Amino acid sequence: MKNNYWKPGFLSGTVGVSVAHIWAAWALAGTTLAGPGELPAGLTPSSTTTISAPTLPTHNGPAERVAVTVTGQITDETGSGLPGASVVIKGTTNGTTTDANGSYSLSLPTGNETLVISYIGYLSQEIPASGRSRIDVKLVSDSKALNEVVVVGYGTQKRSDLTGSVGSVKSAELLDRPAINVEQSLQGRIAGVNVAINSGRPGGNSNIRIRGYSSINATNNPLYVVDGIIWAAGIDALNPADIENIDVLKDASATAIYGTRGANGVILVTTKRGRKGGTISYDTYVSSATLARKRDVLNAREFLALEDQAYQNVAKFDPAGWASGKYASKDPRIKRTALIGKLFDANLNPLYDVDWQNEITRNAISQNHNLSFTGGGDQTTFGLFLNYNDNQGIIRNTYLKRYTGRLVMDSQLKPWVKVGATLNYSNSDERRGDEGVGGNNIPRMMIEMVPIVPIRYPDGSYGRRQDYPDMESGDNPVALSNEDKRMYKKQVFGANAYADFTLMPGLNFRTTLGANLASQYNPFSETNLVQLTRPFRGYAEIWSYDTKFLQWQNYLTYNKQINANNSLNVVAGVELQKYNYLQWFSGVESLPDNYYEYYNLGVSGNPLPPSSSYNAYQMASYFARANYNYRDKILLTATGRFDGSSRFGANNKFAFFPSAAVAWRLSQEEFLKGSTVISDLKVRASYGLTGNSEINSYQSQANLSTNVSVIGGTRAPGTVIGTLANPNLRWEKTAQYDLGVSMSLLKGRIGIDADVYLKQTRDLLLSAPVPLSSGYASIYKNIGSMENRGLELSLNTVNIDNQTISWSTNFNISFLRNRVTALGDANDDIFPNPYFLNNTNILRVGESVGSFYGLVRTGTWGSAEADEAARYGRRPGDLKFQDLNNDGQINDQDRAITGKGIPTGYGTLSNTVRVKGFDLTLDLQYSYGNDILNLTHHSALDRTGQANSYGEVLNGWTPENQNTMIAQARPSYVYYDSKIDSYKVEDGSFLRGRNLVLGYTLPSELVQRWKLSRLRAYVSAQNFFVLTKYSGYDPEVSTYGDAFAQGIQFFDYPKSRVFTAGLNISL
Structure with missing residues (x-):
């Protein structure tokens, strides 16, 4: 009853x-x-x-029974709101999550239910509602998890139990500062991780370096692991909004579990999963981007005046030739007179004065949309995550459009078995304008295109640089933007499935199968309206790439609480990897009509020779890790991995990579327990050995190449051995020593992490000479070594925290010293492939990898120095270089190290203030001690009369202005002096206003009326100022991609200033 x-x-x-x-x-x-x-x-x-x-x-x-709405805030022990905390009605799947301030609103059927509040790293609480309309809850740290859970290789650990150096970025941080790729999400977040966004192009290249450089000829890129599976198809295919957290393994104690793939650090990405209950989230933003900084170039009158001055200076350069009339036909007035009505009026005034930077750039409007659905019950959860990103570039007709979708499912089939699967799909469509460094590179042409030629003539035809005689080949950047269609179309499919079995209490077995499949299709067509150096007008080509990567891992995890004071965690497993890559090319010239583009290459009667290449490797690995914990104060970790790779010589297919680490939590000692100042204090030390297997798959083997010989007057094609085999080729190995301290003060209000490390790489793969009697010039051998020494410091503070306002600060700084320590037996200098007219870099023992190498410019020769200048074959007004060896000549023997592209120090300063529902974040990024080799000076300073120039040339040498670094203006046909020298090296240090965000989260009571759980609106500005001495568009730049190239700049896609407005909505 x-x-x-x-x-x-x-x-x-x-x-x-x-x-x-x-x-x-x-x-x-x-x-x-x-x-x-x-x-x-x-x-x-x-x-x-x-x-x-x-x-x-x-x-x-x-x-x-009357429904009751209960609201409140979930906070930590310091009173700070906990975003993303779960508030669920006990015994049901109905619930919500807290907003960025930790606030929530939930409708209860009767008002007398029990609420279950939970958050990772904190003890869950059950609170009877008892008819109350407001319930505030303060969660306390879980005694079993004093810190957040951190993902490490093949498992997770509490941060308090870590013995290695691991940096983390959580989803709440990513949500507040949206990015279009993972690299942007990481920039400036973690000490020791240098993310250089080197291009302003949508989807432009970035370099990520974790604790410096580890190789010369192999890769320096970190390993990406997404949900436990190596991501081999390009991390740009992953939507940053799908990321739950990013953990970066920096020292060898953390990375040795990845063996040959861990020398450059490991970035572990954990994506969002389904969650119990049901949630729908929609995040969107619209942005406006403009050119952040213009270069000062000559306008029409300045260009013509400089040309006239240069011509008159020929009389002083070659008086005899001038007097004989040798240069009379070069008088600019002659060609201008011939162009009256086209480019000049009857008085030889220019008809056009085009600012090409204004004409080719635009206010680019971009948009981004993220939509997610999650749900499930006690046994099974699912999630669907969708994204559309339309990122328009500031150069006209350039863009990156990307569609991504991700489907996840996890199910507890039985108490002893859990299974799950993830499907990822990405489809991107990109149009670029900065390909190569020649006349079809739009960023170059927007500087070099002469201002006296129009975009189009009255008849609609394009103006061309060659319309004004004596100009170098190259084209109208607007014509290139309209008529050159260079596309990059890429589809990526990623999948993984796992099964986790509890074999007995404390013992689990997990098997995971993963795959990355990428198909890239890069078509290019150029209409016959564009005039370049090709002999045929109308051109099309297609490059295609297929990448397949398979991975299967199986491992056991054993957790044992031995007694009250001792616990043990052991992981052991085996892993198989298989990779193959196929590339092919086809192209044609002389297309009969423009509308064919690249869709029907067969209509051309002039096909280009097709080509293809193939690359494959396999790996088999065994790995193990043991963690021992004594009374939560003495922590020991031992790791080992045994890798075998098909890439290496027959005598060195396998290698072992061990590491060991120890940590002492002094805060658990009696003399610090109960301290009101020190909440947590841990000292860490580690040593480990990792490897680098990312070399050419067939570098250890003899490679075949084709050759044509003439036998009896007849050309006879054949096959020869192109390179020698080296069966002793082995892994590059990096040994790393790390000493660190982690400290929490005043109950978490101040957090400090500091690490000092020594990272030594040996057995570097370098090209070594062999006896000429072998018939070959060189062979790849393990003969080099380098080291990185560094210091990392992170400081996190909660400056103010009360019911009205909170203010937190995050600061990090990293110091790095890189140097080459050996280059073979003789330690001879090595000159990498030149990036331009001659060698730009040098590898020298004792110096930084990628050091710039050139002459030392001291100024220009003055009139009073005419006799001394003549001894060097120079005249007053010529560039003056230092004769370092005092031999009376200026040649390669006078070249010296003029700078380095690797920064001495870098980091960020970030402040976040929250007042009521408002949040304000300011991120500042800085770098110092790095230089930039500005090769654009070659084109825009050294070639008067061939292209337009920087305004800097107006400060060139004249009899009245002899104290200058710029040579006297002369036509290139009598004076052309462009060398790699110290004047082209500029200070690349900078302070950047990277991100400024102002947001407002509506009160829960209000959004609940609209059936929402969270609504936040925000506006932001990115790259809103840069303080630097560098004269170019942006000091964070690298035109080329390898270890030597950081800081070498030659007409990159310029950076933009971006203003954004967005919404975050949750149901």
């Missing part, structure tokens, strides 16, 4: 009641607030309680 009636006047006053009596009444009533025979939390049969009840109005029927 149930009696759910409220008797008028019952408990209308204050009475003392035995809990036993209440228990009996509770059981008889069979109330829906608790099961029969159950007591409300906190009551026992032997206790008594005082109950005060208000006088209630008379009600003569059954009580109606």
Whole structure:
């Protein structure tokens, strides 16, 4: 029998009641607030309680159940709101998550349900609602997880248990500062991780270096692991909004579990999964981007005046030739007169004055949309995550459009088995304008295109640089933007499935199968409206690439609490990897009509020779790690991995990579327990060995190449051995020593992490000479070594934290010293492939990898130095270089190291202030001690009369202005002096306003009326200022991609200033 009636006047006053009596009444009533025979939390049969009840109005029927909305805030022990905390009605899947301030709003059927509040790293709490409309909850740290969970190789650990150096970025940080790729998400977040966004092009190249450089001829890129599986198809295919957290393994203790793939650090990406209950989220933004900085170039009148001055200076350069009339035909007035009506009026004034930077750039409007659905129950959860990104470039007709989709499922099939799967798909469509460094490179042409030629003539035809005689080949950047169609189309499919078995208490077995499949299709067509150096007008080509990567891993995890003071965690497993890559090319010239583009190559009667290439490798690995914990204060880690790779010589297919680490949590010692200042203090030390297997798959083997010989007057094609085999070729190995300290002060208000490290790489792969009797010039051998020494410091503070305002600061700085320590037996200098007219870099023992190498410019020769200049074959007004060896000549023997592209120090300073629902974030990025080799000076300073120039040439040498670094203006046909020298090296240090965000999260009480759980609006500005001495568009630049190229700049796609407005909505 149930009696759910409220008797008028019952408990209308204050009475003392035995809990036993209440228990009996509770059981008889069979109330829906608790099961029969159950007591409300906190009551026992032997206790008594005082109950005060208000006088209630008379009600003569059954009580109606009225839905109640409860609101509140979930905070940590310091009172800071916890975003993303789960608030669920006990026994159901109905619930919500907290917003960025930790606030929530939830509708309860009766108002008397029990709420379950949980957050990773904190103890869950169950709170009876008891009819209240507001419930604030302060969560306390889990005694078993004093810090957040951190993903490490093949498992997770509490941060308090880490012995290695690991940096993390959480989803809440990513949400507040949206990015279009993972590299942007990481920039400036973690000490020791240098992310250089080197191009302003949508999808432009970036370099990520973790603790410096580890190789010369192999890769320096980190290993990406997404949800436990190596991501081999390009990390740009992953939507940053799908990321739950990023963990970066920096020292060898953390990376050795990845063996040959860990020398450059490991970036572990954990994506979002489904969650119990049901949520729908939609995030969107619209942005406007403009050219952040213009270069000062000559306008039409300045260009023509400089040309006239240069011509007149020929008389001083070659008086005899000038007097003989040798140069009379070069008088600019002659060609200008011939162009009256086309480029000049009757008085030889220019008809056009085009600012090509203005004409080719635009205000680019971009948009991004993320939509996610998650749901499930106690056994199975799922998630669907969708994204569309339309990122328009500031150069006209350049863009990157990307569609991504991700489907995830996890299911607890039985108490002892859990399975899950992830499907990722990405489809990107990109149009570029900065390909190569020649006349079809739009960023170059927007500087070099002469201002006196129009975009189009009245008849609609394009103006061309060659329309003004004597100009170098190259084309109208607007014509290139319209008529050159250079596309990059890429599809990426990623999948992984796992099964996790509990074999016995503490022992789990996990098997995971993953695949990355990428198909890239790069078509290019150029209409016959564009005039370049090709002999045929109308051109098309197609490059195609297929990449396949398969990975299967199986490992056991054993957790054992030995006794109250000792615990053990062991991971051991085996892994197989298989990779193959196929590339092919086809192209044609002389297309009969422009509309064919690259869609029908067969219509051309002039095909180009096709080509193809193939690359494949396989790896087999065994790995193990053991973690020992003594009383939560002494932590030991030992790791080992045994790798075998098909890439290396027959005598060195396998190698072992061990590491060991120890940590001492001094805060657990009696002399620090109870300290009101030091909340946590840990000292770490580690050593480990990792490798680098990312070399050419067939570098250890003899490679065949084609050759044509003439036998008896007849050309006879054949096949020869092009390179020698080296069966002793082995892995590059990096040994790393790390000493670190992690400290938390004042109950977490101040957090400090500091690491000092020594990273030594040996057995570097370099090209070594062999005896000429072998018939070959060189062979790749393991003969070099280098080292990186560094210091990393992170400081996180909570400056103010109360109910009204919170203010937190994050600061990190990294110091790096890189140097080459050996280059073979003789330690001879090595000159990498030149990036331009001659060698730009040098490898020298004792110096930084990628050091710039050139002459030392000291100024220009003055009139009073004419005799001394003549001894060097120079004249007053010529460039003056230092004769370093004093031999009376200026040649390659006078070249010296003039700078380096690797910064001495770099980092960020970030401040976040929250007031009520408002949040304000300011990110500053800085770098110092790095140089830039500005090769654009070759084109825009050294070639008067061939192209337009920087305004800097107006400060060139004249009899009245002899104290200058710029040579006297002369036509290139009499004076051309462009060398790699110190004047082209500029200070690349900078301070950047990287991100400024102002957001507002509407109160939960308000958005609940709209059936929403969260609504945040924000505006932001990216790259809103840069302080630098560098004269180019942006000091964070690298035109080329290898270890030597950081800081070498030759007409890159310029950076933009971006203003964004967005919304974050959750249902």
